[in-house]
Amino acid sequence: MAHAYRAVQWNPQKRAYDATLAAGIALYLALFVGAGFGLQPHATLETLLIRGFGTAALLLLHGILAIGPLCRLDRRFLPLLYNRRHLGVAMFALALAHAAFATIQFHALGDADPLASVLTANPRLDSASQFPFELFGAFALAVLFGMAATSHDFWLANLTPRVWKTLHMGVYAAYGALVLHVAFGALQAEASPALTGLVALGFAGVVGLHLAAGAREARADRQTVAAERDGWIELCHAHDIPERRARVFPIGGERVAVFRFDGKVSALSNVCKHQNGPLGEGRIVDGCVVCPWHGYQYRPEDGRSPAPFTDRVATYRVRVVGGRVWLDPRALPPGTPVEPAKIDV
Amino acid sequence: MSERDDFYVGWEASMSAATRRFVRRVVVAAFAGATAIAGAIAALQAPFAAGVFEYGDEREFVGVVRETPAPQLVVSGPACTELCSARSAWLLARYGAKRGAAELVRGLDGRVVRLRGVLVYRGDQTLLDVVPGSVQAIGDAAGAPAPPAVAVELGERRLRGEIVDAKCHFGVMRPGSGKTHRACAARCIASGSPPLLWVRDAARGRELHLLLVGADGRALGRELLPWVGEAIEVSGRVVRRDDLLVLHAEPAAFRREARWAAR
Numbered sequence: 001m002a003h004a005y006r007a008v009q010w011n012p013q014k015r016a017y018d019a020t021l022a023a024g025i026a027l028y029l030a031l032f033v034g035a036g037f038g039l040q041p042h043a044t045l046e047t048l049l050i051r052g053f054g055t056a057a058l059l060l061l062h063g064i065l066a067i068g069p070l071c072r073l074d075r076r077f078l079p080l081l082y083n084r085r086h087l088g089v090a091m092f093a094l095a096l097a098h099a100a101f102a103t104i105q106f107h108a109l110g111d112a113d114p115l116a117s118v119l120t121a122n123p124r125l126d127s128a129s130q131f132p133f134e135l136f137g138a139f140a141l142a143v144l145f146g147m148a149a150t151s152h153d154f155w156l157a158n159l160t161p162r163v164w165k166t167l168h169m170g171v172y173a174a175y176g177a178l179v180l181h182v183a184f185g186a187l188q189a190e191a192s193p194a195l196t197g198l199v200a201l202g203f204a205g206v207v208g209l210h211l212a213a214g215a216r217e218a219r220a221d222r223q224t225v226a227a228e229r230d231g232w233i234e235l236c237h238a239h240d241i242p243e244r245r246a247r248v249f250p251i252g253g254e255r256v257a258v259f260r261f262d263g264k265v266s267a268l269s270n271v272c273k274h275q276n277g278p279l280g281e282g283r284i285v286d287g288c289v290v291c292p293w294h295g296y297q298y299r300p301e302d303g304r305s306p307a308p309f310t311d312r313v314a315t316y317r318v319r320v321v322g323g324r325v326w327l328d329p330r331a332l333p334p335g336t337p338v339e340p341a342k343i344d345v
Numbered sequence: 346m347s348e349r350d351d352f353y354v355g356w357e358a359s360m361s362a363a364t365r366r367f368v369r370r371v372v373v374a375a376f377a378g379a380t381a382i383a384g385a386i387a388a389l390q391a392p393f394a395a396g397v398f399e400y401g402d403e404r405e406f407v408g409v410v411r412e413t414p415a416p417q418l419v420v421s422g423p424a425c426t427e428l429c430s431a432r433s434a435w436l437l438a439r440y441g442a443k444r445g446a447a448e449l450v451r452g453l454d455g456r457v458v459r460l461r462g463v464l465v466y467r468g469d470q471t472l473l474d475v476v477p478g479s480v481q482a483i484g485d486a487a488g489a490p491a492p493p494a495v496a497v498e499l500g501e502r503r504l505r506g507e508i509v510d511a512k513c514h515f516g517v518m519r520p521g522s523g524k525t526h527r528a529c530a531a532r533c534i535a536s537g538s539p540p541l542l543w544v545r546d547a548a549r550g551r552e553l554h555l556l557l558v559g560a561d562g563r564a565l566g567r568e569l570l571p572w573v574g575e576a577i578e579v580s581g582r583v584v585r586r587d588d589l590l591v592l593h594a595e596p597a598a599f600r601r602e603a604r605w606a607a608r
C-alpha cells in the first residue's frame with residue numbers, strides 16, 4: 001500500500017517557524033497584560049487574560065487570512081504559507097483559552113451549567129444593541145475547532161480534498177462571526193471609537209487583500225488565446241515561458257499550467273491535488289514540478305507524484321510548431337503519460 | 346541550487362539568502378505591528394472602576410443577621426461620626442461561588458453571629474462574602490441584639506440606572522457592569538447575589554446603589570434577567586434601612602432607555 005498522506009516532517013525551517021510564532025504570541029500577551037496593568041491600576045488579571053487571549057486570537061486570524069492573498073500578489077510571502085496550519089492551530093488554542101476563561105469567569109459556580117448559561121444567560125435575542133454576542137463567539141469557536149481538529153493531512157486524505165476544502169472555507173464564516181462577536185460585545189461596552197476603528201481597519205484589510213488578489217486572477221483569466229485550429233489552440237511562444245517555470249492559461253473554465261524545461265514543453269492541470277495550490281506558480285526542481293504551497297511534486301511527463309506518493313493531476317497534449325506552443329484543450333485522465341513536446345526553434 | 350533562483354520549498358532544510366532576508370523583514374514588521382496593537386488596545390480600554398475584592402483575606406466579623414429583603418449583616422459603623430449612620434447593613438453573598446448567602450444565614454434573623462468573610466467594597470458600599478460553614482450564632486454573648494432597622498421613607502422616585510449584582514459590581518469583577526458583563530450579572534442574580542439598581546450622576550461624579558425588591562418587599566431574582574446590564578428606568582418607593590437603600594418596584598413597570606443608549 002502506498003502512503004495515504006505525507007507524514008509531518010520536522011526540519012529546521014519548521015522549527016524556526018514555530019519558535020517565531022511562540023515568541024510572537026508570548027510577546028503579545030506579555031505586552032498586553034503588562035501595559036494593561038501599567039495603564040490601569042484597577043484592572044484584574046482575569047479580565048486582562050480574557051482580553052489578551054481574545055485579541056491575540058483575532059489578530060492572528062487576520063494574519064492567517066492575509067497570507068493567502070499576499071502570496072498571490074507577491075510570491076516572496078510563500079514561506080509563511082507553508083506552515084500556515086500551525087498558525088491556525090495556535091489561533092484556535094488562543095481562542096479556546098479565551099472562551100474557556102470567559103465561560104469560567106462569567107458563568108461557572110452559579111446555579112446553572114456554565115455551557116448552558118453561555119447560551120441562555122442573556123435572553124435579549126429581540127434586541128440589536130443587547131444581542132447575546134456570546135452566541136457568535138460560540139459559533140466561531142465550533143467552526144475553528146472543526147478546522148483545527150482536521151487540519152492535519154491525515155484528514156485531508158480521509159475526508160477527500162473537496163470536503164476538507166469546504167470545511168476549511170469555514171474560516172470566513174468564523175471570521176465574520178467574530179467581527180459580530182466583537183461588534184455586539186466589547187465594542188458596545190467600550191467607549192473609545194478608536195477600538196471600533198481598529199476592527200474596521202482589520203476587516204477592510206482582509207477584504208481589500210482578497211479583492212486585490214481576486215482582481216489579479218480575474219485579469220489572468222481574461223487572457224485570450226491567439227488562434228484555434230482542428231480543436232487545438234495556440235497559446236504563446238515557447239520562449240515566453242521562463243525556463244523551469246510555467247505560464248497559466250485559462251482554458252474552458254479550467255486553468256492549465258504549461259511548463260518549459262530542458263528544451264521541452266509539458267502541460268498539467270494548474271490545480272494541486274493537495275489543497276488546490278497553483279502548480280503553474282511552482283517550479284521544476286530535480287525534474288519534478290513542485291507546488292509553491294507545500295511542495296507536492298509531480299512529473300511533467302505524466303502528472304504523477306514520484307514514488308512512494310500516488311497523487312495525480314490531469315495532463316494535456318502539447319505541440320510546438322515553429323516555436324509556438326499549441327495545446328489540445330481536452331484534459332486527459334489524471335496521470336496519463338504525454339510525451340513532452342520538443343521546442344523546434 | 347543554480348537552477349532554483351529563490352523558489353522556496355518548505356520541506357527542504359533551508360531557504361535562499363534572499364528569501365530569508367524577506368521573511369526576516371516580514372517577521373520584524375509583524376512583531377512591531379503586534380506590539381503596537383497590544384499597546385493600543387490595552388491603552389484604549391475603558392477605565393476600570395476602583396472596587397476592591399480582598400480575595401484570600403478571610404477575617405472574622407461579629408454582627409446581627411437580617412434575612413430580608415436580602416441577607417445582611419448589621420455591624421457597628423466603622424469609625425463613624427454623627428454624619429453617618431451608626432450602623433452599617435452589609436449585603437452578604439457566598440465566598441467562592443456565584444451564590445447568595447440565604448442558605449448560610451437561614452433561621453438566624455435577628456441573631457448575633459460570628460462568621461468569617463472576605464470584604465468586597467466600592468466607595469462606601471460594602472458586601473461581605475461569607476465563608477461557608479463559618480457562621481456561628483452567639484446569641485446575646487456579644488451584647489444585646491440590635492434593635493430593628495431604622496427605616497426612613499424617602500418616597501416615590503423615578504430612577505435611571507442599570508441592574509447589577511452587588512458582589513461583582515462592588516469589586517469581584519472589574520468591569521462588573523455593562524454589555525460584556527451582562528451574562529455574568531444575570532447568572533449571579535439568578536444564583537442569589539443581591540440585585541441592585543446602580544444610578545450614576547456623572548456630572549457630580551456620584552453613584553448610588555439601591556437594593557431592588559418587589560413592591561411588597563419580596564426578594565427578586567430570575568424575573569430581572571431580561572433587564573440586567575442595560576439602561577432602564579424604574580419607578581418605585583425608596584426606603585433607607587440603616588444605611589441600605591431599598592427600592593420597592595415591580596419589573597412589569599420597568600422601562601428601557603433608547604436602544605443605543607445602553608452603555
Ligand code: HEM
Nearest residue numbers: 050051054055057058095099102134137138140141186525
Ligand atoms: C464560547 C465562546 C466565547 C465566549 C463565551 C466569549 C466571551 C467573550 C466575552 C464575555 C467577552 C468580553 C470580555 C470583556 O470585555 O471583558 C469577549 C470578547 C472578545 N472575544 Fe470572545 N468569547 C467566545 C469566543 C471567542 C472566540 C472564538 C474568539 C476568537 C478570536 C473571541 C474573540 C474575542 C475578542 C477579540 C473579544 C474582544 C476583546 C475582549 O473584550 O476580550 N471570542 N468574548
Ligand code: FES
Nearest residue numbers: 272274275277291
Ligand atoms: S496545495 Fe499543498 S502542496 Fe500543493
